[in-house]
Amino acid sequence: MGMTFVALGVAFGFSYNFGSVVAPMRASLGLSAGQAGWVFSVFPFTFLALSGVTGRLADRYGPRPMLAVGGLVLAAGLGLTATAGHVATAVAGYLVVGVGVSCAYVPSVANVGAWFVRHRVQAIGIAVTGIGAGTVLGPIVTAALVDALGWRRTEAWLGLAAMVVLLACAAAMPVAARRRHADATWTAGRLAGDPMFRTLYASGFAMGLVLYVPFVFVAPMAEQGGVTPIRAAALISVIGFASTAARILFGLVAGRVGVVTAYKATTVTIWASFLIWVPSRSYWVLLVFALVFGAGYGGNIALMPAMLGHYYGIDSLGTVTGVMFTSASVGALFGAPLAGLLIGASGGYLLPAVVTFAVATLGTAGQVFLPKVHRSGTP
Template structure:
């Protein structure tokens, strides 16, 4: 089978896994159905992202041990169970357990599989391959947000959870059957090219990586980038409805538009990370966050174009970090322990998810508006530029 097929399989699986980015479509209906505050309606989303991030480092070692097929099937099963559990719940704690803990864990288990497979098949084009593979995760709301919005309108949020749970379970399990790592003969041509390009890169064990300052600078950059992006994703639909005064249907459509840019950010910044280094790709990304946040400070009722432009760029920035981070891990620390190393770095995503969700919801509940969040992201982007410029550099073992 042609190696490009594995990218396609990864895209399709990630469309299912990335449905979390459509969560803002569920927020208003759940707030109305269960009388929730803005902070409360963000809890299932936050727990999903936290358990997604927690399971990544734990699962990395099992992908190598049991193979991508088995790990993906386990993850897909938990995703389906979690969505169904949420669909049969009638209160926030149970929804949080089903959607947040169980489905989030399932995504954490399955997410690393397409990435690990892509990096093995495309050792000569790691950044671009990873970026294309996770394209589906970022662009998932193009498919899932309108479907969820339509189902919610006709059947309510709980039936929607059940329907999507069944679909995701079936699709992920079927796709998992085709995943595998290349054998030695299939790998050799790409290894030769990779060695010519990356011959000076050394392989760091997880413990060696954790002792390096470069890892912690990269981790901090990842936290800032995911904080800004995940915060924006979690409040996209409420901001559209409350500040710009779009209808729920138009808000859901805008989420689909944003998802295109989230998806495009992945191959774009994967390509940039390959061509101009993780440092300069990160600098460009933080500049995008800064100017997008600045633009949002001028948004008011009716400012549709400015709102769409700013949020497109914020979604693009998050997509970018989900290519910069894994590609930088491979470039800085090698491929030998890649699954474990990237899993450890991915904990930064969990920290960004917790902070982004809690702060954005609290700001809304305290001030009555989501707008003050963009002062925070603009300041953090400047801090990110400083960290990336001085800290993201190739290192050598002593």
Template sequence: MTSHDNTGHNSGTGTTGEAGRPPLFYGWYVVAAAFAVTFVGFGAAYSFSAFVEALQQEFSASRGAVSLVFSLAGFLYFGLGVVTGPLADRFGSKPMAVIGMVLVATGLVLAGFAQSLTQVYLAYGLGVGLGVGCSYVPSVGTVQRWFARRRGFASGLAVSGIGFGTLIMPLLAALLIGTLGWRNAYISLGALSAVLGISMALLIVNDPRSRGLGPDGGPPLPPTSSGASEGIELKKAIRSRPFLTLYFAGLIASFGLFVPFVHLVPFATDQGMTAGEGAFLLGMVGVGSTIGRFLLGNVADIIGRRTALVLAFAGMAATLVIWAVSTSLLPLAIFGLTFGTFYGGFVALMPALVMDYFGGRHVSSIIGVLYTSVALGTLIGPTAAGYAYDLTQDYTLAILGSIVVNLVAAIAVATLRKPESAAA
């Protein structure tokens, strides 16, 4: 048996081979796979900002019409979690992640051959949207099964692929557009996504018990000891005040959350900066996002997750003020870094609050339904910001609207009782 598991998976606890270095617990390979999947998927999604001006010029389209490409993709990848989570439970996470990476790569390549904006909608919007939707929840969800004691760290490491993807992929896209043109840039990104995403997705293993292991490399747990018996069922949860409040907050805030991801690069070039500098600004959002997932997560352990989520919404509103009054690289870089930090906190805290309020038995299903709020906001917000720009030739209206919706979300969450009080 040990010869079959040639990477030493049965020794994942590190209790054997003290004389030498114990084999690496296979759960960390699963974390690396989830990191790569989120890096490729969200990196491809958030690199779209670098393509906005090229698509406008190629198809003589308004900024609002071009923005709809991203909004369609965002709507799909946030909305599909409610479907792909249960599918992964039935068929396994590896097939879902591999299919997702194939769709992302195919969508990017086909976008490079598009002859109309409608074809870009179909190729990029559907390809990247469906691809991220298929792969994100299953791959990150699998990480939770491989860890208990170090679950928070492992999960944070896995989703930090989103931040690194937001940092690196827009910069790479801008470089490729400048040297190869937007069509070959899309094809190149598609090839990269295929090689990196598919090969890493193949490392995903659905459950540590299939390797003769338990969480963190310990002995395998019996099927009845997962602790999943505690929690509120889905139908009851979605009718509760905490869920409805979180749903409203996610919906209203998402009208503004993703405006920078689409419009920060074209805003920068409107101010006379290069496309590379614009991509750098978006990369700062990615750096901040990675920091925020760990920083606000740790702060939440001290001040409470509900309070920390209020801080995240209010912080995004405050940093958007910096964007509203800035026209040069340094203050916009400060905006990107600070906005990304609070955004990363929001991403990390929403699922954790679901666990706090409703328990673990149906947590994936509840999170999947909750994320449909973000899907709806993403569908409307960036596109509306683009049309507001077309109307005024300025982003002030879109930025002010984003500030208001984040403040409304902060106030809504602040009205909730603490999770332990709500549970009582």
């Protein structure tokens, strides 16, 4: 669990820091807001789209080789971004970063889920707080390094640090024992035929369109209002702080009310945050938005593997979790660029905030009516 915490903190902390790099990158490469959105959006698209593959590989080979590959690939992606002279190279760099994070995320989280039985929800919640911790520290550290070294050297040094840490985590991570002959296995084909999973998948697509927009545009939105770059980057750190606390809090709540009820609460919290974002006009309202969004986002990410384990069992948890994450991949690819186009067309952030809220409403509606148990049972 400790190695997963560290690995996820580094992988996501050095990826979700894009808000601290985007302004100097745009100035250096001459990027529009829409182009900057594409640079970041290929990262969540890639790591989500490949999650079904890396989850299946983790079920077969375990988390250690996947985590080692993830460290090497993540470093290569950040290094490629550091050399970018054109938007295409920057996009390719963050695409490679997404491959690295995909190798680290689902395999390590599924390993924690398979290791614990009685306290699985709490264990996963604590392990994935590493994502929140990384999101807290990553943007602030990155902003300070960019100010001292420039964005290119910062990306290169972060890539080297990520490789060293993830390789060390791969060597030290304990691996959960798996049953040699599983009684039941959920494959991608079986999941596609399951009505409840199709509902989860459709709502996941809608949420994927909106979940990554704040990571790209909340800091530039604050800067447009006259806030300094460091204070603007702190909003991303607030999201990380709130998500860190929420992962533990919602894990405790799930222990009392059940993982499905707690998961629904996280989805409603995300929806409420976008309702706050729509009328935001000041830094302090954006700060409240960051707190509420971070809480919902962190709790949702923490409880999703446990919720899927509740419905589909643990023998195929890597596969089920990975396939589920692909639902948000297309949305993650197009969400930030579309928001950038709306910003460019309207000259402000009100229109994208309204559209984001409307899409979040659709995604929330698909999850609040989930049953407490999987009625069709395991295959």
